[in-house]
Amino acid sequence: MYEHDVIVVGAGGAGLRAAIAAHEAGADVAMVTKLHPVRSHTGAAEGGINAALREGDDWELHAYDTMKGSDYLGDAPAIETLAKDAPEDTITLEHWGMPFSREDDGTVSQRPFGGLSFPRTTYAGAETGHHLLHVLYEQVVKRGIQVYDEWFVMNLAVTDEPDPNDRTCHGVVAYDVQSGKVEGFKANNGVIIATGGPGQAFDHTTNAVSCTGDGQAMAYRAGVPLEDMEFVQFHPTTLPSTGVLISEGVRGEGGILYNEDGERFMFEHGYANNAGELASRDVVSRAELTEVNEGRGVNDEYVHLDMRHLGSERILDRLENILHLAEDFEGVDGLIEPMPVKPGQHYEMGGIETDENGKTCVDGLYAAGECACVSVHGANRLGGNALPELVVFGKRAGYHAAGKDLGEAEIETGYTDDVEDETEADLPITPGEAGIEPVSASESVATDGSGQVAGGDALLEQAVEAERERVDRLMEKESGTKHADIRSKLQDAMTRDVNVFREEEGLKRALKEIQECRELYQDVYVEDPSRTFNTDLQMTYETRNLIDVAETITLGALVRNEFRGAHWRLENQIRDDENWLKHTLISWNGGKPSIWYRPVILEGEDKTYEPKVRSY
Amino acid sequence: MSTQQQQPEEPETQESPVEGEPETESAPEPQQRRLERKRLGQAQREQAEAEAEPEETKVHLKVFRYDPEVEAKQEPRFDDYYVPYERGMTVLDALIYARDEFDSSLTFRHSCRQAICGSDAFFVNGSQHLGCKTQLSELEQPVRIEPLPHQEVVKDLVVDMDHFYDQMHSVEPYMQQEDLPDGDLEEFRQSRENREKIKMSTRCIWCGACMSSCNIAAGDNQYLGPAAINKAYRFAMDEREDEEIKEHRLRIIEQEHGVWRCQTQFSCTEVCPKDIPLTEHIQELKREAVKKNLKFW
Ligand SMILES: Cc1cc2nc3c(=O)[nH]c(=O)nc-3n(C[C@H](O)[C@H](O)[C@H](O)COP(=O)(O)OP(=O)(O)OC[C@H]3O[C@@H](n4cnc5c(N)ncnc54)[C@H](O)[C@@H]3O)c2cc1C
Ligand code: SF4
Ligand code: FES
Numbered sequence: 058m059y060e061h062d063v064i065v066v067g068a069g070g071a072g073l074r075a076a077i078a079a080h081e082a083g084a085d086v087a088m089v090t091k092l093h094p095v096r097s098h099t100g101a102a103e104g105g106i107n108a109a110l111r112e113g114d115d116w117e118l119h120a121y122d123t124m125k126g127s128d129y130l131g132d133a134p135a136i137e138t139l140a141k142d143a144p145e146d147t148i149t150l151e152h153w154g155m156p157f158s159r160e161d162d163g164t165v166s167q168r169p170f171g172g173l174s175f176p177r178t179t180y181a182g183a184e185t186g187h188h189l190l191h192v193l194y195e196q197v198v199k200r201g202i203q204v205y206d207e208w209f210v211m212n213l214a215v216t217d218e219p220d221p222n223d224r225t226c227h228g229v230v231a232y233d234v235q236s237g238k239v240e241g242f243k244a245n246n247g248v249i250i251a252t253g254g255p256g257q258a259f260d261h262t263t264n265a266v267s268c269t270g271d272g273q274a275m276a277y278r279a280g281v282p283l284e285d286m287e288f289v290q291f292h293p294t295t296l297p298s299t300g301v302l303i304s305e306g307v308r309g310e311g312g313i314l315y316n317e318d319g320e321r322f323m324f325e326h327g328y329a330n331n332a333g334e335l336a337s338r339d340v341v342s343r344a345e346l347t348e349v350n351e352g353r354g355v356n357d358e359y360v361h362l363d364m365r366h367l368g369s370e371r372i373l374d375r376l377e378n379i380l381h382l383a384e385d386f387e388g389v390d391g392l393i394e395p396m397p398v399k400p401g402q403h404y405e406m407g408g409i410e411t412d413e414n415g416k417t418c419v420d421g422l423y424a425a426g427e428c429a430c431v432s433v434h435g436a437n438r439l440g441g442n443a444l445p446e447l448v449v450f451g452k453r454a455g456y457h458a459a460g461k462d463l464g465e466a467e468i469e470t471g472y473t474d475d476v477e478d479e480t481e482a483d484l485p486i487t488p489g490e491a492g493i494e495p496v497s498a499s500e501s502v503a504t505d506g507s508g509q510v511a512g513g514d515a516l517l518e519q520a521v522e523a524e525r526e527r528v529d530r531l532m533e534k535e536s537g538t539k540h541a542d543i544r545s546k547l548q549d550a551m552t553r554d555v556n557v558f559r560e561e562e563g564l565k566r567a568l569k570e571i572q573e574c575r576e577l578y579q580d581v582y583v584e585d586p587s588r589t590f591n592t593d594l595q596m597t598y599e600t601r602n603l604i605d606v607a608e609t610i611t612l613g614a615l616v617r618n619e620f621r622g623a624h625w626r627l628e629n630q631i632r633d634d635e636n637w638l639k640h641t642l643i644s645w646n647g648g649k650p651s652i653w654y655r656p657v658i659l660e661g662e663d664k665t666y667e668p669k670v671r672s673y
Numbered sequence: 674m675s676t677q678q679q680q681p682e683e684p685e686t687q688e689s690p691v692e693g694e695p696e697t698e699s700a701p702e703p704q705q706r707r708l709e710r711k712r713l714g715q716a717q718r719e720q721a722e723a724e725a726e727p728e729e730t731k732v733h734l735k736v737f738r739y740d741p742e743v744e745a746k747q748e749p750r751f752d753d754y755y756v757p758y759e760r761g762m763t764v765l766d767a768l769i770y771a772r773d774e775f776d777s778s779l780t781f782r783h784s785c786r787q788a789i790c791g792s793d794a795f796f797v798n799g800s801q802h803l804g805c806k807t808q809l810s811e812l813e814q815p816v817r818i819e820p821l822p823h824q825e826v827v828k829d830l831v832v833d834m835d836h837f838y839d840q841m842h843s844v845e846p847y848m849q850q851e852d853l854p855d856g857d858l859e860e861f862r863q864s865r866e867n868r869e870k871i872k873m874s875t876r877c878i879w880c881g882a883c884m885s886s887c888n889i890a891a892g893d894n895q896y897l898g899p900a901a902i903n904k905a906y907r908f909a910m911d912e913r914e915d916e917e918i919k920e921h922r923l924r925i926i927e928q929e930h931g932v933w934r935c936q937t938q939f940s941c942t943e944v945c946p947k948d949i950p951l952t953e954h955i956q957e958l959k960r961e962a963v964k965k966n967l968k969f970w
Binding site: 191 | 786787831848854861863871875878879911
């Protein structure tokens with residue numbers, strides 16, 4: 058068994074920032090990550106990081122844009138925290154050596170991004186995430202923070218009191234991918250989950266193969282609610298053949314979208330008469346698909362993004378990486394021809410419910426980054442707002458877990474009696490009924506009866522034993538269904554029915570298919586008999602996580618019968634503020650998901666954000 | 674003659690890019706145009722399909738297999754896979770297909786699929802490549818895929834990267850300027866020229882291809898290697914660090930197993946998937962080191 062004060066699960070932008078903060082606050086920190094830190098998906102981010110740094114801009118404008126972008130489903134305390142902390146946290150990156158693009162006077166450059174009223178997206182070429190990830194890792198090396206890389210976290214060791222609000226997390230169970238050995242990691246102060254998004258639930262995604270929602274699924278099974286999972290961002294400009302992202306920076310710099318007829322459809326078809334290409338992502342994604350559906354798509358599949366008129370000098374200065382991506386992955390030279398683009402899954406707005414300090418309702422359990430939902434993005438994330446989220450909330454979670462006082466949080470977490478409970482939604486299936494091991498949360502949460510075991514050692518040991526047995530079971534089975542087949546069935550269902558456009562019938566169909574995936578999973582087996590670097594085993598675990606997360610996305614989308622942000626419902630194309638200014642929360646309860654709601658907090662520090670029609 | 678494989682120049686610059694094309698003049702009605710274009714598109718697609726090689730086009734892969742634990746794989750061997758080819762398919766796509774469809778135990782690292790995570794550097798047809806960035810159409814068949822040479826094989830295409838990471842860490846790869854500008858919101862100023870100077874060196878994705886291609890590194894286990902030296906370059910040339918720190922950095926790279934081991938063979942520069950002019954950077958550091966010594970002796 059390994060033991061540290063703070064254990065950070067995942068070493069992308071959020072995890073690295075959390076580890077540095079916890080270390081600064083004096084804790085003995087370790088990172089446990091399934092990839093070496095520099096392989097994390099944060100490295101793929103291109104466009105930039107929003108922070109109000111310049112005269113004429115201020116955090117209040119940033120907060121306002123974010124609230125509007127969220128379609129009034131963000132919580133004001135979270136959004137204001139993001140906007141206030143982002144400038145300092147961004148400059149800290151600069152102090153650590155981040156090679157931001159520069160103005161003539163040597164200050165960092167900023168550029169316009171969709172949905173922003175001020176050009177506040179700070180960037181390093183079109184490879185901001187790569188630099189951010191590397192700079193943070195450099196600081197981890199500098200501080201000598203221990204990293205267990207290529208260790209896959211399988212489960213959390215959480216006590217099993219009936220009410221999740223009473224539970225405590227004592228550590229995690231992980232296995233060393235290189236040797237196959239399963240071990241416990243005890244956290245004396247706290248565990249911070251920073252495992253990134255679940256993009257692999259879809260088959261056309263900008264996300265890495267490692268983005269399998271592991272942390273979300275583990276927290277969910279341990280009793281922490283997942284919040285607003287139905288809000289999945291589809292990015293309007295991904296390459297059709299691979300899902301590789303063409304940064305919003307291209308449109309920020311003046312790139313233009315054309316349909317097959319050469320029409321600048323954002324204006325000519327009235328999708329966004331003011332902002333055009335720079336309307337927010339949900340608006341542009343729907344516009345593109347409408348063009349395709351109405352017969353104006355190129356090859357009936359995509360539209361064109363043209364940046365040639367920007368001139369090679371500007372392109373090479375600010376978007377050089379885009380040229381490489383278009384060339385390597387689509388065989389297109391962006392300097393002399395337009396690039397084909399279509400919407401692809403990009404970002405999960407929802408996630409593990411946390412407060413502004415990164416804390417969940419389970420004691421000692423924190424989450425930050427894309428896997429978390431402190432509710433800054435609401436129904437739609439603005440481009441350039443995820444990277445500040447990583448550094449702002451990663452840092453806060455790190456500090457808090459290490460015992461630093463950040464003051465009382467305003468956002469409440471966990472189930473209380475005054476939240477609205479709507480468990481009896483009309484569902485076509487009984488989710489969870491088909492079972493999947495573990496069938497219920499109580500099988501996932503280590504059972505120590507009373508939760509009183511001293512220091513949690515016994516609890517952790519028990520959780521380790523449970524995972525060792527599970528691995529043995531999976532590997533002893535000689536035949537069955539391959540995870541790859543289940544995964545692709547799941548991805549097909551999600552891409553077909555839980556995409557940009559959604560309707561009741563399709564969502565129900567997807568739920569049934571997810572259920573079938575659960576059934577198939579009961580027969581899953583690991584073909585590779587070796588304990589050394591067994592990616593077959595790892596992907597089998599990941600696939601189970603994807604099923605759980607996909608189910609919450611689809612359930613959330615089915616019950617939210619309105620149109621808000623990235624969630625578009627065919628039957629009901631109005632934003633219904635009267636009934637739906639509330640977060641969807643899904644908890645894993647006694648073997649099945651239950652759904653309940655919490656009102657959105659629109660009161661900020663000294664003003665209340667009034668929902669307005671969102672037009673660009 | 675030392676230097677002159679030039680920095681891969683910016684791609685041929687087209688000074689005046691072709692103007693936005695929308696063909697407008699005297700065009701038929703939009704509806705009509707759309708129909709025509711559709712028909713044209715359809716015809717082109719049909720023609721393309723007809724021209725494409727017969728449906729059964731398969732790519733022949735020969736993939737290195739080894740597993741210390743599994744008897745059948747303890748002796749290194751090559752397995753043959755025939756993967757149905759689709760336009761645009763990369764080496765990584767083919768490996769994923771082979772794993773998911775034929776043999777779940779086929780093991781390799783990969784994650785981003787877009788040349789940024791650095792985890793899928795392999796030895797393909799005799800040289801180092803990122804699997805995700807390498808089109809099958811550019812390769813001769815059978816496509817031979819092996820783990821990176823000069824690194825210990827963990828299993829199949831997975832090599833032990835610890836030595837590579839150790840070398841990277843040994844050059845103190847982090848900004849060391851401790852005197853912060855006044856005020857929390859004041860950044861260090863950096864000129865555009867200086868950013869441009871270090872730009873290529875900051876692109877390294879730690880894939881290890883360069884190290885694996887280097888004869889010197891193969892023979893001298895302690896040699897820092899191209900990637901670590903490039904990392905040192907990235908900081909030594911950054912004007913935000915002061916002279917004293919720069920000298921400290923030069924002392925690190927100038928040690929016995931540092932820059933002077935490099936024999937300008939350019940193999941690292943040739944294989945680097947991020948087009949970093951590694952050899953050039955090493956040469957420049959040699960010059961800096963000489964300058965520094967002249968100053969002191
Ligand atoms: C192509 C692309 C471009 C983007 N561009 C921008 C942009 O310009 N601006 C912006 O603000 N946002 C952007 N985003 C969004 C943003 O980059 C991501 O939301 C963010 O990087 C996620 O960071 P993270 O730290 O939460 O997770 P990740 O970087 O995904 O890291 C997850 C970590 O968790 C580890 N992990 C996962 N599961 C386990 C497990 N079971 N056990 C152990 N470890 C585990 C992984 O190894 C990894 O280290 C972009 C996203 C993509 C995909
Ligand atoms: S310098 Fe190039 S080849 Fe070497 S590790 Fe970095 S990216 Fe790979
Ligand atoms: S898969 Fe990330 S570099 Fe190839």
